[in-house]
Amino acid sequence: MSDNRVALVTGASRGIGAAIAERFAAEGWDLTISSRGLEALQEKAGRLGELGAGRVEVIPADMTDPDAVEALAVGHAEAFGRCDALVINAGMGQKGPIADLPVRRFDRLYQVNVRAPYILLQSLLPALRSTAEAAGAAKVIAIASITGVYPEPELSAYGATKAALISLCETFNLEESGNGVSATTIAPGYVDTDMSEWTKGLIPADEMISVGDVATIAHSVTQLSRYAVLPNVILTRPGSNLHRA
Ligand SMILES: NC(=O)c1ccc[n+]([C@@H]2O[C@H](COP(=O)([O-])OP(=O)(O)OC[C@H]3O[C@@H](n4cnc5c(N)ncnc54)[C@H](OP(=O)(O)O)[C@@H]3O)[C@@H](O)[C@H]2O)c1
Incomplete structure (x- = not known):
């Protein structure tokens, strides 16, 4: 098992995942992205190295393909034999009223x-458990x-998947937190x-939550001991937007 702390971050090429990977890199973590x-991943790997990351593995995977998701988990475990933080970030959105949104979407x-999150949790569980045993958490x-917490018109399908993700992680905590492995959802x-x-025509980008805000919460979670379980963190915008997307 590597001596360095190790994270697997999905959707790490840009956006929130990239910001979380960069925060870990600045502390010298090893990473699978x-x-x-x-191409975007290889470029990001170079940037993470410049920021101070240890070893960076690049493993492309399409989250719609269960075999590729499984191969990502296996590839990470074989490369590092350790997983201090599994960051399940890759996701997609779809907008439309229930009246119109096609079932295939x-x-x-x-x-x-x-x-894909379920496959990652299941496949990486041995590495997460053994890391918790050796490193504490x-x-x-x-x-x-x-x-996923407060419904929003036209985001029913997206919200339902995120509510399911929160539920999945809550059950994971019931089953695994006694082993030192716990999950936090950030909402x-x-x-x-x-x-x-x-939606930037309606909500200016500089009035949105920043990727750095989300990375700060993610990083804080990695500082918690095995005896502190943080189930869900809601990050909402200020003023009359409280509890709205
Ligand atoms: N932005 C928001 O307002 C917001 C708010 C709440 C929650 N979230 C959640 O935050 C997470 C990250 O979103 P973001 O805003 O950072 O999105 P983003 O900027 O669009 O980045 C998405 C990342 O996920 C990857 N990705 C997309 N589809 C994928 C797939 N099928 N398989 C594998 N990787 C895939 C993308 O790379 P490739 O395209 O190269 O695959 C990219 O690295 C998502 O789960 C999203 O639902 C976002």
Whole structure:
């Protein structure tokens, strides 16, 4: 087992995942980074090295493909034999009223936002447990959404997948936190990334939650002992936007 702290971050090529990977890199962590696009990942790996990361493994995987998700988990475990933080961040959004949103879009959301996290939790559990045994604790950090807690019109399918992700992590805590492995979901309102581009005409980017805000919560979770379980953190925008996306 590596002596260094190690994280696997999905959706690490840009947005929230990139900010979390950068925060860990600045502390010298080893990292596996994943997303679909190889070129963007390789570029990001170089940047993480400049920031101070130890070893950085690049493993592309499409979260709609269960075999690729499993291969990502196996690749990480074989490379490092350790997982101090599993950051389940890759996700997708779909907007539309229940009256119109096609079921095939719901299915795709479910594959990426719920099924892939389930596969990652299951496949990386041996590495998470053994890390907790050797190092004291291992943490799962899953990026949900405020719409998984407070419903938002036209985000029903997306919100439902994020509510499922929160539920999955709560059950995970019941089953695994006694072994030193616990999960925290982070449920933000709009964060200034590519994903929220469509609504920047209504909500200026500089009034959104920043990727740095989310990375700060994620990093804080890794500082907690095995005896502190933080189930869910809601990050909401100020004023009359409280509890709205
Ligand atoms: N931005 C927001 O307002 C907001 C608010 C609440 C929660 N969230 C959640 O935060 C997480 C990150 O979102 P973000 O805003 O940072 O998004 P983003 O800027 O669009 O980045 C998404 C990342 O995930 C990867 N990705 C997308 N689809 C994938 C797939 N099918 N398989 C593998 N990787 C995939 C992307 O790389 P590739 O395209 O190369 O695969 C990229 O690295 C998501 O779970 C999202 O639901 C976002």
